[in-house]
Amino acid sequence: MITFEQVTKRYGERLALDSVSWHMDEGECVVFLGHSGAGKTSLLRLITHESRPTSGSVVVGTFRSGRISRSQRALLRRTIGVVYEDFRLLSDRTVFENVALAVHIMGLFSNEDVVPRVTHALEEVGLAGKHTAYPSELSGGEKQRVAIARAIVNRPAVLIADEPTGALEKRSADEVMALLRAIHAEGAALLLVTTNPAAAQALGGRVLTLEDGRLVNGDTGMPRPGRATRAGGV
């Protein structure tokens, strides 16, 4: 599903990722743990094709880094759901409209299908009664749940969470982590990026540690001599 092969990413003189290789299969849960500046954000930007690797290759499903067109990039992004630390909700839209936007962008559903899909997603994250609320009227935990609803409303093959509890107090953070576990338990692959070792452990997935742009610990999932490949889902 996602494979990094010897990926290096430089921003000018600064080395953000250094020959990183790892792989995750469909339905798997992988956690990237690392301090600030370790290269986690660079890694996510490479997955969503917001940037290109300086060398090496990034494969997400059937999309390979390199000369990918804008329309192909948009298609790739529609196949993954991303949750950001700062929620990235549109402040001038209600909770319902924020989630519905992702359905409209998908472009596969008629107007009649939008309401049940969005309603179901909001029920899944426990915000059934907040359809008409605006982001400014919500707590941090509720905003993050709206962002999760938006990320899962199109049933993506993989859900990527970039420090989803970073801006939340403990109780909301626990609720969000429980929600992510539940979504993963239903079959979606989950990729969590965090600075918090407790959050990494709480999710119970394969933990990879990033330090100064290098993978220093954990099972990369890459095929090794004498070991069966895990890359069957690519």
Next chain:
Amino acid sequence: MHVFYFREAWRSFKHHRGLGSTAIFSLTAALALCAVFVMLADNARVALQLVGDRREMVVYLNDDVTPAQRDALVGRLSQLYGVATYVSKDDAWKEFSEQIGDPALLDAVGGNPLPASLRLKLKPELLNYEAMERAAQQVSKFPEVEDVRYGGDWVRRLDQLKDGMVRGAIAVGALVALAVVFVLYNTIRLTVLARRPQVEIMSRLGATDRFIATPFVIEAMLEALVSGVLALALAFGCQQALAAQIGNVQFLPWTWAAVFLGAVVLLGWLAAMLALSRVLRSVGA
């Protein structure tokens, strides 16, 4: 999905009312000037047409032309150039007498020196200087003809005036078209930049350029349409005021008004596409 795009366009306009209203006011002013100019040009065109249609050629006949020769010439000229009407020496003198009016002056002239003539009302396709000049040369070669007059300078000036008006209308139209594109280009660019966070979020959710651009294009086209309608309303007000002051001034024919609105909406589309093709690449991550 189309309803969604229109809702998005309306939402965008509501959130940037100031920007949108400024664009509409600027466009309305430019388009109203253009509409009034086009209307006046159309009225002038109609007036010139009426004057031009009265253009005729006077073919003076030799004194020794027989009635049979004269009738044959009338038939030939009517066939080739238009409707020929015979004016005898007596009719010409009578007309001249009525114009002069003073019997003393007429007595001073002595006898009737005026020749008989044919008044030739030309076919529409011959109502321009070059064609009239050519026709005059051809007609003067008939043996029955003594001279041909058609007011060449006057015809040439009339044609030059018409050509000048057409060129002026094209120049004003091009200038206003550029102004429309410029105003809408910048309005849409500023609107997109003002909504940069939204565009970035949509791009990260996988929205295509077309999906992001369509509401902005609709917004630009609707702003252009509203400006066009307001401009026509102002031009209509102007026409009513002029008609009350100086009489017969016509508003634009409805087909022209429709073409005017269509062109304005098309320019709105063009400006938005130009602006979006550049700005989306810089905004969309």
